[in-house]
Amino acid sequence: MTVSSSGETENPVVVLFRHDLRLADNRALSAAAESGKPVIPLFIFDEVSPGIRPLGGARRWWLHHSLTALDKALGERGARLFLRSGETLSVVDDVLQKTGADMVLWNRRYDPPAIEVDTALKSGLKDRGVACASFEGQLLHEPWKPKTGSGGFYKVYTPFWRALASGDEPRAPVAAPKKIRGFDGPLASDDLADWELLPTKPDWASGLRESWQPGEAGAQRRLADFIDGALEDYAVKRDRPDRESTSRLSPYLANGEITPFQIWHALSGLDDKLGDDVLKFRKELVWREFAWHLLFHNPDLARTNFNRDFDEFPWRQDESALKAWQLGRTGYPIVDAGMRQLWETGWMHNRVRMVVASFLTKHLLIDWREGETWFWDTLVDADAANNPASWQWVAGCGADAAPYFRIFNPTLQGEKFDPHGDYVRRFVPELAKTDADSIHQPASKKAQKSTSDVKLSAVYPVALIDHREARQRALAAYQQLRGAHEHHSDQPGKRRQA
DSSP states (O other): OEEOTTSOEEOOEEEEESSOOOSTTOHHHHHHHHTTSOEEEEEEEOOOSTTOOOOOHHHHHHHHHHHHHHHHHHHTTTOOOEEEESOHHHHHHHHHHHHOOOEEEEEOOOSHHHHHHHHHHHHHHHHHTOEEEEEOOSOSSOTTSOOOTTSSOOOSHHHHHHHHHTSOOOOOOOOOOSOOOBOOSOOOOOOGGGGOOSOOSSOOOHHHHHHOOOSHHHHHHHHHHHHHTTTTTHHHHTTOTTSOOSOOOHHHHHTTSSOHHHHHHHTTTOHHHHHHHHHHHHHHHHHHHHHHHHHHHOTTTTTSOSSGGGGGOOOOOOHHHHHHHHHTOSSOHHHHHHHHHHHHHSOOOHHHHHHHHHIIIIISOOOHHHHHHHHHHHOTTOOTTHHHHHHHHHHTOSTTOOOTTOOOOHHHHHHHHSTTSHHHHHHOGGGTTSOTTTTTSOOOHHHHHHOOSSOHHHHSOOOSSOHHHHHHHHHHHHHHHHHHHHHHHHSTTOOOOO
16 A cells, blocks of 8 residues: 555556557556556566467567567656566465555456466455556457358458458547656566566577667657558558668557557548558558457367368378478579578568468478477467468468468568578678579479589578479379368268368
8 A cells, every 4th residue: 555645545456468568558557546546567477377479589688678668658647567476366366465546457368378377366356445557559350340241250351351340430549648656666576687588699680670679669660660661552562671661660569559440540641642651551450450359269270170061181291301490491593581680680581481381281292280389489479370270271271361372482582572592681691692583493403513602502502392393292182182081971871171
């Protein structure tokens, strides 16, 4: 408890920070500040509650710096960030006992394990007579609200977009509190360094430090730069990895340092000048909403095929090929550039994400879950919904998925979207002297032996597999899957899974 200037004791209010590491458009924080109570901003590092998926290395790096920035921003307004690790319910109970807080506020989460934690928390607080309230903020439309005409959930993006686009305009974002009355009573807080979120031996984060400014201020700067720059011609140029052609807001959204409401309304008034570009970018925002909609209705999206027919797909176990893909040593320049960009910066251009995912699942016939797990560990924007939904989309087993027989040709993809080879040269320096006409060609043993200009055989790997051979093998595997289902459907007493 805190003693007021009049000598009366006052019960503080706890604000839980989770996927909302910001002050602006934080409705839970605004409600706490407006209450007039002393505020306890609390971040709980919970990786022990049932079902909670531990963060990957890149997200842990980002979290450290984001929490540092959040604490600084809170301090400028009169409060401080308290840190605790452990099970959410136990930590909140301890804080309530030690401070006498009689209210807990938070912004809602939408991944199923987190929903279970928060549902249990709300029930426990009400049983104890502690006031509590939750607010939306991570999504424009909470995932249980959009419904098809038959009352089910959407499995195809286009009607999902149409339904949302025809609805009400998303609410305006809420301004950050100008002043927060911070709690000044005794309450222990963890030392952030003790959580060991940063890599040390080895320190692989130098490229991340050069590429990103985690925190709310970094998010706002990134949004302003995008609107002033890459938004123009976004609809046409967004597939070009050799240019600054996308917003790069995804890690800030994943960590809750900016909200889709803030982004949506920042685009207001630009339709007359940049109508097609604004529309295309808003559709990308809503694709993120679609992924969360799918996750809410399919809690095991990261581990289970959305299309259960793929449960019998003949994936290959090939640790050597998987390792080559992870390291960017496949012999296909656009694939290797993407995988090295990922390792160096914690991010990869979306067009290239599709190319490398197609290569893993169709050229190498390696299970999409291997790729999803690798991205979860290495992406600064690793997202519980977008990551598995996108991997399943490319692999052909997801909702509204690209057909499995749509197999990207990495060479043609590189020539079309990196026509001068600048993207490849940036991340595959072994090919820096290669001319644009041949830079996207996979190196064969014959070509390497005959090369005199650049000795590729010593520095750049031979292609793991010929594209034509890979395509034929992938289509044969798909036919094997279809044949297995046709066989099952002919068997009495057996049902084909939907």
